[in-house]
Amino acid sequence: MAKTQIAAEPSVPQIVITREFDAPRALVYRVHTDPELLVRWLGPRRLTTHVERWDVRDGGTWRYINRDGDGAEYGFHGVFHGTPSPEGGIVQTFEFEGTPGHVSLQTLTFEERGGKTLVRVNAVFQSVEDRDAMLESGMEDGLNEGYERLDELLAR
Amino acid sequence: MAKTQIAAEPSVPQIVITREFDAPRALVYRVHTDPELLVRWLGPRRLTTHVERWDVRDGGTWRYINRDGDGAEYGFHGVFHGTPSPEGGIVQTFEFEGTPGHVSLQTLTFEERGGKTLVRVNAVFQSVEDRDAMLESGMEDGLNEGYERLDELLAR
Numbered sequence: 001m002a003k004t005q006i007a008a009e010p011s012v013p014q015i016v017i018t019r020e021f022d023a024p025r026a027l028v029y030r031v032h033t034d035p036e037l038l039v040r041w042l043g044p045r046r047l048t049t050h051v052e053r054w055d056v057r058d059g060g061t062w063r064y065i066n067r068d069g070d071g072a073e074y075g076f077h078g079v080f081h082g083t084p085s086p087e088g089g090i091v092q093t094f095e096f097e098g099t100p101g102h103v104s105l106q107t108l109t110f111e112e113r114g115g116k117t118l119v120r121v122n123a124v125f126q127s128v129e130d131r132d133a134m135l136e137s138g139m140e141d142g143l144n145e146g147y148e149r150l151d152e153l154l155a156r
Numbered sequence: 157m158a159k160t161q162i163a164a165e166p167s168v169p170q171i172v173i174t175r176e177f178d179a180p181r182a183l184v185y186r187v188h189t190d191p192e193l194l195v196r197w198l199g200p201r202r203l204t205t206h207v208e209r210w211d212v213r214d215g216g217t218w219r220y221i222n223r224d225g226d227g228a229e230y231g232f233h234g235v236f237h238g239t240p241s242p243e244g245g246i247v248q249t250f251e252f253e254g255t256p257g258h259v260s261l262q263t264l265t266f267e268e269r270g271g272k273t274l275v276r277v278n279a280v281f282q283s284v285e286d287r288d289a290m291l292e293s294g295m296e297d298g299l300n301e302g303y304e305r306l307d308e309l310l311a312r
Contacts, residue, residue, distance in 0.1 A: 012168055013280060059235045061215040079215045079235045081249040081259055091259050093237040093249065103237055103247050105261035107282055124169060124280040126263055 002151070004144055008135060013125040015134065018118060019147050023154040025112040028119060029086040031150060032108065038064075041150040044142045047074075058083050062092070074098060078106075086110055094123070096137075102130050158307070160300055164291060169281040171290065174274060175303050179310040181268040184275060185242040187306060188264065194220075197305040200298045203230075214239050218248070230254060234262075242266055250279070252293075258286045 007016040021028050031037045035051040042049050047066040054062045063077035075097035084090040089109040095102065107122040125131040163172040177184050187193045191207040198205050203222040210218045219233035231253035240246040245265040251258065263278040281287040 013170060055215075059211075059215050059217040079237050079249075081235050081251070088257070091249070093235075093247070093261065095237070101244070103261065103263070105249065105259065105280065105282070107259070122282055124261065124282060126261070126278055126280060 002147075004140075004147055006140060006143075008131065011128055013128045013131045015121075015123045015125075015131060017121040017123070017143065020113075021117050021119060021147075021150065021154055022115075023117060024115055025086050025110045025117045027154065028117040029110050031153065032090065033084060037153065041153050042146055044145040045149065056080060056084050056090075078103075081105075099133070102126060102133075104130065104134070158303075160296075160303055162296060162299075164287065167284055169284045169287045171277075171279045171281075171287060173277040173279070173299065176269075177273050177275060177303075177306065177310055178271075179273060180271055181242050181266045181273045183310065184273040185266050187309060188246065189240060193309065197309050198302055200301040201305065212236060212240050234259075237261075255289070258282065258289075260286065260290070 002020045002022070004017060004019045008014070031041065033054070033056045035054040038054070039049040039051055042064070043066055047068055050065045050067065052063040052065065054064070058080060060080045061077065062080070063075065066074040066076075077095055077097065078093040081091040081093070082088070089107060091105070091107050094104045094106050102125075104123050104125045109120045111118040111120070123134075125134065158176045158178070161174045164170070187197065189210070189212045191210040194210070195205040195207055198220070199222055203224055206221045206223065208219040208221060210220070214236060216236045217233065218236070219231065222230040222232075233251055233253065234249035237247040237249070238244070245263060247261070247263050250260045250262050260279050260281045265276045267274040267276070279290070281290065
């Protein structure tokens with residue numbers, strides 16, 4: 001099982017996540033940009049994901065909602081900067097609607113290595129406090145579980 | 157003459173700029189979002205600014221070109237995250253086309269203080285190297301000169 005690496009230095013408003021997947025780059029990119037595939041792995045298993053919009057182009061907006069078994073909803077949205085591609089990656093803004101006004105910039109890159117793909121997510125935040133709030137939000141558990149689900153999806 | 161403050165800590169991919177203007181918030185916001193006013197102050201005096209697009213809405217894209225007397229052109233572009241407003245400020249991505257693929261997230265806020273307005277620009281970068289490159293690009297001179305031009309424009 002591949003391991004997710006999360007790097008976060010004190011006093012720096014940044015998180016860098018790296019994770020290898022046993023699939024070629026084109027496929028790993030597709031599961032990040034096709035809403036029908038995205039909802040099958042994004043986030044922890046206890047939540048369902050509903051994509052409201054996912055307009056993968058320069059200036060396109062995206063929004064998804066996580067719902068738990070009690071009907072509670074958690075919305076997220078942002079915009080794409082530049083034209084996403086497997087080679088050039090994805091640059092997007094990210095905002096959790098539970099804490100409006102706090103925005104981060106995420107850069108995803110996809111590096112193919114002999115049939116496997118290394119995904120790197122570089123997230124920079126408006127402040128160290130915002131970054132720390134993200135780390136303390138249960139992000140790591142959700143991320144690990146989501147990436148396990150993605151392993152399962154890619155294996156099918 | 158108001159002084160522009162530029163704060164940049166070592167090893168942190170961030171620049172925070174603060175500057176007071178002798179005008180109410182609505183006007184200071186307007187000169188930042190109306191392309192016809194923007195071209196009259198943005199950047200150093202030796203360059204002319206041509207706004208190609210400035211679509212101030214969630215997911216709207218913006219692009220402008222600086223030209224010098226020899227015809228050299230410097231393009232910049234990005235997208236707006238969320239709906240800009242005087243009260244909520246402006247969140248936008250920013251990319252200099254001379255170094256494509258290097259993107260920053262800029263958050264502008266406008267705080268009115270007794271008829272004057274404090275503008276704060278929080279820029280976070282994908283890396284410390286990108287931040288340092290911005291500092292070494294002559295940003296400070298261009299910024300100071302642009303803000304002097306803005307003082308003159310607001311006084312008219």
